[in-house]
Amino acid sequence: MLIGPSGCGKSTLLRLIIGLIEPDSGSIEFDGRAVTPDNINALRRRIGYVIQEGGLFPHLTARTNVLLMARHIGKPEQEMHDRLVELSDLTRLSENLLPRYPLELSGGQRQRVSLMRALMLSPELLLLDEPLGALDPLVRASLQRDLKDIFMRLGQTVVFVTHDLAEAIYFADEIVLMNEGRIVQKGTITELRERPADPFVSEFINAQRGIASL
Amino acid sequence: MNRIRKAGRQGSFERGNREFTKSKRFHHFLVSRVRDFLLIFSCVPAFLINSSSASDVVIGSKKFTESYVLGEIAKRTLIDAGIPAEHRQGMGGTIILWEALKGGQIDAYPEYTGTIAAEILKTNSRPSLDQIRDQLEKLGVGMTAPLGFNNTYALVMRRSEAQRLGIHTISDLRRHRELKIGLTHEFLEREDGWRPLRQRYELPQQNVAGIDHALGYSALANGSIGVKDAYSTDAKIEENDLVVLEDDLQFFPKYEAVFLFRSSTRTDAIAALRRLEGTLDEARMVRLNAEADRTKNYARAADLYFKVGAASAPRFSGHSGPSDFGDSFPRKLARWSLRHLELAGFSLLLSIIVGIPFGIVASRGGMLGHVILGLAGVVQTIPSLALLALLVPLPFFGISVRTAIAALFLYGLLPIVRSTATGLQDIPRSLRESAVALGLSPIARLVKIYLPIASRSILSGIKTSAVINIGTATLAALIGAGGLGEPIISGLDLNDHVTILEGAIPAAVLALLVQWCFDLLDRVLIPKGLRV
Numbered sequence: 001m002l003i004g005p006s007g008c009g010k011s012t013l014l015r016l017i018i019g020l021i022e023p024d025s026g027s028i029e030f031d032g033r034a035v036t037p038d039n040i041n042a043l044r045r046r047i048g049y050v051i052q053e054g055g056l057f058p059h060l061t062a063r064t065n066v067l068l069m070a071r072h073i074g075k076p077e078q079e080m081h082d083r084l085v086e087l088s089d090l091t092r093l094s095e096n097l098l099p100r101y102p103l104e105l106s107g108g109q110r111q112r113v114s115l116m117r118a119l120m121l122s123p124e125l126l127l128l129d130e131p132l133g134a135l136d137p138l139v140r141a142s143l144q145r146d147l148k149d150i151f152m153r154l155g156q157t158v159v160f161v162t163h164d165l166a167e168a169i170y171f172a173d174e175i176v177l178m179n180e181g182r183i184v185q186k187g188t189i190t191e192l193r194e195r196p197a198d199p200f201v202s203e204f205i206n207a208q209r210g211i212a213s214l
Numbered sequence: 215m216n217r218i219r220k221a222g223r224q225g226s227f228e229r230g231n232r233e234f235t236k237s238k239r240f241h242h243f244l245v246s247r248v249r250d251f252l253l254i255f256s257c258v259p260a261f262l263i264n265s266s267s268a269s270d271v272v273i274g275s276k277k278f279t280e281s282y283v284l285g286e287i288a289k290r291t292l293i294d295a296g297i298p299a300e301h302r303q304g305m306g307g308t309i310i311l312w313e314a315l316k317g318g319q320i321d322a323y324p325e326y327t328g329t330i331a332a333e334i335l336k337t338n339s340r341p342s343l344d345q346i347r348d349q350l351e352k353l354g355v356g357m358t359a360p361l362g363f364n365n366t367y368a369l370v371m372r373r374s375e376a377q378r379l380g381i382h383t384i385s386d387l388r389r390h391r392e393l394k395i396g397l398t399h400e401f402l403e404r405e406d407g408w409r410p411l412r413q414r415y416e417l418p419q420q421n422v423a424g425i426d427h428a429l430g431y432s433a434l435a436n437g438s439i440g441v442k443d444a445y446s447t448d449a450k451i452e453e454n455d456l457v458v459l460e461d462d463l464q465f466f467p468k469y470e471a472v473f474l475f476r477s478s479t480r481t482d483a484i485a486a487l488r489r490l491e492g493t494l495d496e497a498r499m500v501r502l503n504a505e506a507d508r509t510k511n512y513a514r515a516a517d518l519y520f521k522v523g524a525a526s527a528p529r530f531s532g533h534s535g536p537s538d539f540g541d542s543f544p545r546k547l548a549r550w551s552l553r554h555l556e557l558a559g560f561s562l563l564l565s566i567i568v569g570i571p572f573g574i575v576a577s578r579g580g581m582l583g584h585v586i587l588g589l590a591g592v593v594q595t596i597p598s599l600a601l602l603a604l605l606v607p608l609p610f611f612g613i614s615v616r617t618a619i620a621a622l623f624l625y626g627l628l629p630i631v632r633s634t635a636t637g638l639q640d641i642p643r644s645l646r647e648s649a650v651a652l653g654l655s656p657i658a659r660l661v662k663i664y665l666p667i668a669s670r671s672i673l674s675g676i677k678t679s680a681v682i683n684i685g686t687a688t689l690a691a692l693i694g695a696g697g698l699g700e701p702i703i704s705g706l707d708l709n710d711h712v713t714i715l716e717g718a719i720p721a722a723v724l725a726l727l728v729q730w731c732f733d734l735l736d737r738v739l740i741p742k743g744l745r746v
Contacts, residue, residue: 015647018650018651019650019651020647020650020651041653041654041655042653043653044650044651044652044653045652045653047651049648049651049652051644051647051648052644053644055644055645055647055648055651056648057645057648057649057663057667057743058645058667058741058743058744059666059667059669059741059742059743059744060741060743061743068652068654068662069652069653069654072654072655072658072662101742101743102743103743117652
């Protein structure tokens with residue numbers, strides 16, 4: 001769980017991992033191997049990526065959005081179909097909605113489709129960049145429950161970016177707090193609260209606790 | 215209602231060897247480059263097929279009545295001699311006809327000895343007929359003996375005005391510096407035209423304007439100009455009650471009408487043209503011109519020549535091909551419109567094929583992108599007429615359909631390049647990154663994601679390009695490529711509004727129809743998800 005104020009570099013870190021931007025210095029390793037322009041596309045297929053606005057392609061139906069990559073690499077029809085059914089069950093998105101275009105879906109439905117697309121090729125790593133950021137509180141709450149359930153069932157590595165401390169606590173045991181491009185502290189919420197690494201940690205936690213305790 | 219008609223592709227399915235190879239080469243060029251795309255668009259332009267079935271001996275003519283009539287007489291003479299012939303009417307001025315003759319687009323055309331000396335051989339002396347013939351021969355061009363009349367330049371005035379001011383000769387003009395003079399653009403620029411004439415006569419007039427020949431007669435009639443240039447056999451002189459001012463210093467050289475022909479033209483065709491020598495005196499030519507001007511029917515005016523029948527002229531046998539001057543208006547309209555659509559459609563196709571890839575490159579920005587958008591923009595700023603004029607002297611082009619298509623293609627490029635580039639640039643970053651993050655290859659991203667999302671913008675560019683092309687294609691008639699510009703330009707030339715509208719209205723309607731078709735096409739081609 002990556003958390004931090006806006007502009008602290010959380011999204012940048014995710015974009016570095018998936019190779020949308022290249023590091024100015026240092027290197028990224030995935031599964032023990034350095035990420036290079038040659039292997040990046042193969043690696044991307046082992047990583048699922050969901051962004052705040054969903055990033056669904058407006059000219060494709062929900063179904064084709066989800067199947068896009070699987071078709072591109074030539075997966076068998078039956079296998080794709082089975083996976084689609086599995087995923088719509090997992091993400092609790094009615095199969096009736098799959099023939100719709102993104103603009104015909106609600107924000108919450110779009111994020112479920114986006115998640116299906118990210119999970120389609122059974123990635124080893126799931127990157128979620130404020131996936132619930134653009135949703136209204138009620139939809140957000142129900143998706144949070146579903147997402148937590150999904151993460152439990154998948155049992156795999158998920159990097160989840162948020163600026164909402166309550167959301168971070170809800171999802172994860174370990175929280176990584178970032179500020180100004182650097183990781184400030186890593187640990188449980190109790191550790192962060194009781195043994196802050198620097199004044200910023202306390203400041204960040206206190207700022208959000210005010211709202212939580214209302 | 216027979217109006218002007220310029221010979222397009224009609225009738226004859228035979229063709230000389232030279233023409234055949236030429237068209238084959240053109241065929242090959244186009245076909246090899248665009249075959250795949252033609253399959254996709256499945257609209258092989260009809261003229262590509264027809265271009266090899268055009269006529270054999272091609273007679274050209276300049277853009278004025280007498281040249282039309284002479285061209286028509288030559289055509290009929292050849293046909294009566296059993297030689298398939300085609301007449302391409304009103305192709306342009308001296309240089310265009312001369313280049314077309316040398317380039318092999320035409321085989322013969324009527325010309326005047328004075329023009330040959332000054333404009334073609336570019337000599338200031340006044341060479342004899344034999345000297346002219348010798349020099350032309352070196353250029354691969356033959357010349358008949360004079361047809362019998364001298365159509366020299368002349369300055370004309372309204373008879374009443376000339377009498378009131380007491381003007382009889384060009385020298386008399388010196389006493390009337392206030393007179394406005396309206397001259398054709400060609401006469402203004404000619405080596406034997408206005409500048410040396412003014413020098414020779416020391417004319418004081420400052421108010422000299424260039425004006426279209428046919429419009430000049432209207433200007434003369436309503437008094438907005440006092441003097442204009444004319445041809446001495448011009449039927450308008452009698453019609454409008456004008457007087458020819460005497461060339462008292464013998465400035466104007468002789469302009470005896472002859473036919474120029476390519477030396478390689480088939481000998482029986484040359485022999486047939488030779489039979490016209492000495493058969494047309496001035497009075498007769500004025501009569502034919504008057505008939506042509508009155509009826510706008512050049513074939514009928516040419517009939518007069520054959521009916522009166524000079525002893526040496528062949529008898530008129532009464533037929534000259536199925537789709538001749540008797541064409542009904544709907545048929546002419548259909549032919550013009552079809553050709554118009556061919557010109558606009560094929561050039562649009564090329565613009566799309568070239569424009570979209572260029573747009574894709576341009577969308578990436580950088581130096582190359584700027585250069586592409588810059589160049590396409592520069593082409594757009596060249597006036598379409600100038601663009602045509604620039605292409606005509608180039609080796610591959612000349613007076614032909616391909617020149618018109620090339621010009622239209624260049625014109626249609628910018629809207630497509632620009633709309634493709636902006637359409638791609640306007641795709642939100644989140645969508646681009648999603649496509650990248652999925653692991654799609656660059657080509658798949660472009661084809662499956664970016665281009666479909668930009669399709670609305672790209673199509674709007676194509677639509678703009680199509681409408682521009684429909685409008686600009688009217689200019690193609692200037693270089694003999696046909697289309698709805700034919701009646702417009704002939705009408706301008708003859709100061710005949712009805713003829714102009716016969717082309718202008720259908721062209722406007724066509725543009726609207728095309729716009730409408732593209733609106734329909736939007737619904738088919740733009741992905742449904744973008745239209746929700």
